[in-house]
Amino acid sequence: MKRLSTASPDFPAAFAALLDEARDTTARVDGVVAGIIADVRARGDAALIDLTTRFDGWAPAGAAALRVTPGEIEAADARIDAERRAALNLAAERIEAFHRAQLPRDLEMKDTAGLTLGMRWGAIDAVGIYVPGGKAAYPSSVLMNAIPARAAGVGRIAMCVPTPEGEMNPLVLAAAKRAGVTEIFRIGGAQAVAAMAWGTASIAPVDRICGPGNAYVAEAKRQVFGRVGIDSIAGPSEVVVIADAANDPRHVAVDLLAQAEHDESAQSILITPDATLAEAVARAVEEELRHLPRAAIAGESWRRHGAVILVRDLAEAAELTNRLAPEHLQLMVDDPRALLGSIRHAGAAFLGRYCPEAVGDYVAGPNHVLPTGRTARFASGLSVFDFLKRTTWVEADAAALAVVGPAAVALGEAEGLTAHARSVALRLGG
């Protein structure tokens, strides 16, 4: 963990180093992935069966075995205990309510020239959700990726999840059922992305692919981009906690570790004007690490990427936060709304001393798929907007064209696009 203070003369250099720190260590796998995509395009389901046998450790009996049956989904759902079922239901309902509230309105305006202009939102026809298998199979991610698509009005939501050694994760299937997923396929890796982008005899192609995955999945999404839309490729996760003196250091410490336990590349940063809190949190982190099952991962993340930054005041904390543009931001101060007002760049903010980021990961309602690695400067979290697209439209009659047409003719001619100009001039009687 690094200790920085804005009062120190070497702060600008130290902070710049923190900003430029590369935490992503993605291997280059483009050749392998291109081969897998070509194989799926050429051989379809037969390639999926071979690749699943090779990489996932189970041998599908045929193409039909790649699809999870309604009976399997119901059986998985029935195995969930009551507490988890209630939690999943609450989460699904709250995520759906928030994302429905995001739905935008169409635009229509008639102007003084007599033209009517409009912008219409429409849902994508078909979406594919990738869900990692094995230990990193998070039911919460299924909800966060699929529910915004359903709220946007997407009719077909296909999901691919690898089932290593043939084993299905019941909580993932139960989450998919609640999220409105219409088809589930037991495939993973680059082959799943290829199948969703290009289609096979048993998997119809989709228009957009979302969801996290390993380096192979990320590279496959890159390679099919253009053929289909993709979500942004997430880097390691991060949190900035701005906390004043009036906080329980243990709360702050566990919040920092909740981020750090994701993986060794995660980053947790505390920014505080209070030196006493800073030291108390640093001690509490070491203490908490002793009881944490994922202490090896969280400890490594904290040592390599963690930071405690001492600032003069909250205004300075906001300024540094805007330069960090963090994925997650906790505002544990007296007036968090006022502080939020001076934050320009953050994926998601959590206001108050009783609003740890984990609330947002699971049940608050806003999405937990968020821009990482300072991309909150220009990117946003997943939302219904990722599953909608706009068609703009213009309506003009002869009278309206007479008002604006001459300017179009002039600009078409200025750009040397004569047919553009003539398409208007002809109708003006020219």
Added chain:
Amino acid sequence: MKRLSTASPDFPAAFAALLDEARDTTARVDGVVAGIIADVRARGDAALIDLTTRFDGWAPAGAAALRVTPGEIEAADARIDAERRAALNLAAERIEAFHRAQLPRDLEMKDTAGLTLGMRWGAIDAVGIYVPGGKAAYPSSVLMNAIPARAAGVGRIAMCVPTPEGEMNPLVLAAAKRAGVTEIFRIGGAQAVAAMAWGTASIAPVDRICGPGNAYVAEAKRQVFGRVGIDSIAGPSEVVVIADAANDPRHVAVDLLAQAEHDESAQSILITPDATLAEAVARAVEEELRHLPRAAIAGESWRRHGAVILVRDLAEAAELTNRLAPEHLQLMVDDPRALLGSIRHAGAAFLGRYCPEAVGDYVAGPNHVLPTGRTARFASGLSVFDFLKRTTWVEADAAALAVVGPAAVALGEAEGLTAHARSVALRLGG
């Protein structure tokens, strides 16, 4: 030009071939581009001066010469004739009005559990606009890229435009002035993209880069993606015209050629239920080509990629259009609004017999930067949304956390993320 008819038994195969037709012929330039980006990162302005001397045919006297001065902009503006000035002003005003009307509202909702949830829109700090130089320097593209950024509230809008042989295009500078561009640099190619993404001593880095360019520019945008945001990489342009019998074949023909004159890879498709119109338009295209200055380009596009599709009725026309998901769509029929209602996928639609697409290219108001190559299935035209990003936020107090917290604990434990669960449980007094 291909003639297709849905009444023909080979229609499904012919239409599928039309859908799969590859019109893009981008060369692979990734190695060259990676070298240029590395050079700009390493040597900054010195690299820009060398590369400009090599590729643009003029030798900047120093880094200061890379920036267009306010005096040069004013002088260029003064050279524009009155008709073109008026046209540029009308276009700028209308584009601004439409894009301001797109601005979305923030969201805030308090729910029954006592949490307050919100979503706040904010502008990107700094944007870079790439504008091609030479013959393809279109002032209309300057307006279409920069005005949405200004309407969104972007404070800094830098523009890069190469000036081959040192020559500046006065109409491009005049458009930049009207569009609110705050800085103009006389650089182009991959080096311009690298400079905007990474910054040099004289060019501050931006957060997002937009605008069309050649293969080098497109590849450079791909390579800097992640460091900054980029717009989608446009393919060849296309139009679908749906026209009934009551149209002047010459109007339809010129509209098809207005698309075709862009470049040889452009595609113009007429869909009509009227065989007589279809033949009359085909003849009118040949006739119009005789007078067209860009007849070589337009003729080549029409011969290679043009199509006339005869359909049973307008419902079938809409169905085929949804499969084509065209960039531009003209609806030259009696009730174009009703027909628009059955169109799910199109970048921009133009309604009526007096609304040629060229009106939308220049003066209507909606953007002319639109999704090409069937990507309107999942993508949208440029808008204020490209220059805004969202921060979601959650506010909870102890009472609200008591309502939703237990579900977060249950899900955190189910996912094996113990610190997540503990960050909530601690605050619940657990």
